[in-house]
Amino acid sequence: MTFITFIALLLIAAGIGYIIKHIFRVDLPMPRYLTGVFIVLVGVHFLIIQLEEDKEDESKWVWFTHSNFAHHITGENEYSVVFGESTIDLSETQLADSLPKVTISVVFGHAEVYLPDSIPYRIINNIAFGSTNGNGPNNSGLGDFSSESDNFNPNRNHLTIEADVAFGGLTWR
Structure with missing residues (x-):
């Protein structure tokens, strides 16, 4: 501050x-x-x-501000939004040999996430008094929810997006 x-x-x-x-x-x-x-x-x-x-070098934190991130997979990555707003662009993400994972945490804030069209992905939502909406899964309230892209196959390489939302919102684009 x-x-x-x-x-x-x-x-x-x-x-x-x-x-x-x-x-x-x-x-x-x-x-x-x-x-x-x-x-x-x-x-x-x-x-x-x-x-x-x-915070680690691979982490992207937003505190009381607005930030834009263009994401390229470099191992396990984490984006945290606390009392702020962020735009996270995953649309240019490329798959490597390993199973890449992105973690997005939103607490009392809002994040807008652009999903990739060309690669398969699985979204796991952990929601506590928050909501997710848009082109991805639309969930609100309390609970754990998951959804996959149309081209998702659990036996093939895919992107895993874990979204933790507490008292905030996340919009999938």
């Missing part, structure tokens, strides 16, 4: 506190409220820094 984002969130929280205090006539001690908000934002800041240090 950048310094500007930190200050913006602090000012937004102060404004919300001011509105609650004066419009709803709630006895909200502003110094204590702002101190609490400051401590929470510092904690979130340190959490984001720690998580970004832990």
Whole structure:
């Protein structure tokens, strides 16, 4: 989280506190409220820094922003979208000798995934209070769901896409 984002969130929280205090006539001690908000934002800041240090080179993380990724299989890859939005283009993916796997995690965000037309794939959705829709499987709520492309054969090489969606959305294109 950048310094500007930190200050913006602090000012937004102060404004919300001011509105609650004066419009709803709630006895909200502003110094204590702002101190609490400051401590929470510092904690979130340190959490984001720690998580970004832990990510691997092959991982693509999106935090509070929008990012576009064009994917080419280079082993096992992971895309994570947390409080953000991402476009992941798998349409140019080529199959190697091994079974490639792509993991997409969406938490309180949205991802748009472009599926390949020319290669077989299997999609495994793990959903917790989220949804997937579009040209791929359309699922929502809770549960594990799977679907395959029209040219899928489990005995032949294929792309496996595992999508974990929690309180977010994923659109297949």
